[in-house]
Amino acid sequence: xxxxxxxxxxxxxxxxxxxxxxxxxxxxxxxxxxxxxxxxxxxxxxxxxxxxxxxxxxxxxxxxxxxxxxxxxxxxxxxxxxxxxxxxxxxxxxxxxxxxxxxxxxx
Amino acid sequence: xxxxxxxxxxxxxxxxxxxxxxxxxxxxxxxxxxxxxxxxxxxxxxxxxxxxxxxxxxxxxxxxxxxxxxxxxxxxxxxxxxxxxxxxxxxxxxxxxxxxxxxxxxxxxxxxxxxxxx
Numbered sequence: 001x002x003x004x005x006x007x008x009x010x011x012x013x014x015x016x017x018x019x020x021x022x023x024x025x026x027x028x029x030x031x032x033x034x035x036x037x038x039x040x041x042x043x044x045x046x047x048x049x050x051x052x053x054x055x056x057x058x059x060x061x062x063x064x065x066x067x068x069x070x071x072x073x074x075x076x077x078x079x080x081x082x083x084x085x086x087x088x089x090x091x092x093x094x095x096x097x098x099x100x101x102x103x104x105x106x107x
Numbered sequence: 108x109x110x111x112x113x114x115x116x117x118x119x120x121x122x123x124x125x126x127x128x129x130x131x132x133x134x135x136x137x138x139x140x141x142x143x144x145x146x147x148x149x150x151x152x153x154x155x156x157x158x159x160x161x162x163x164x165x166x167x168x169x170x171x172x173x174x175x176x177x178x179x180x181x182x183x184x185x186x187x188x189x190x191x192x193x194x195x196x197x198x199x200x201x202x203x204x205x206x207x208x209x210x211x212x213x214x215x216x217x218x219x220x221x222x223x224x225x
Binding site for chain 1: 151152153154156165166167168201206208209210211212213215216217218
């Protein structure tokens with residue numbers, strides 16, 4: 001099984017801050033990698049697919065990068081609606097897996 | 108646009124079988140992969156498995172012996188059965204469409220809470 005480890009597990013930041021969340025895979029996963037945003041009581045929402053492609057309708061302040069085992073999600077200027085939990089996902093193996101999540105909170 | 112909706116009992120007794128159905132509207136179930144994901148209260152996401160519209164399946168090895176996913180193309184639905192449930196199977200269960208390209212999940216259903224309790 002491929003393990004996905006996100007860091008940090010939680011993060012406090014202010015509106016307007018630049019924020020970076022990282023995810024490391026236990027083995028190389030090429031670009032079979034995605035990011036999701038989840039707000040309380042809601043289903044996860046796809047933000048970034050195939051490492052760096054922005055899902056339609058997602059603001060351009062979100063961006064993704066990485067390859068192999070190390071990946072990042074960057075929010076260039078935090079907005080109030082961005083405070084949520086973020087999950088990474090690998091789809092390299094037939095049995096997909098998610099990171100444990102990063103909770104982004106208002107400072 | 109495509110929308111997904113989970114349905115099924117919200118309470119299941121221990122040792123029994125959890126059964127959920129996901130109804131796809133606004134588009135055809137054909138030519139896509141369809142997945143189930145769950146999230147225990149206050150915890151992270153766990154991938155359960157997928158089914159292709161033709162009926163081929165793939166399951167999370169940790170659940171493989173207890174999971175069955177099936178599809179009914181005539182009803183535009185796919186279903187999840189999880190046998191021998193325990194309290195550890197209490198979770199919000201989501202269905203989602205899985206990309207044929209690199210497996211991203213979009214869209215998702217709103218999720219349904221299933222509690223395992225006597």
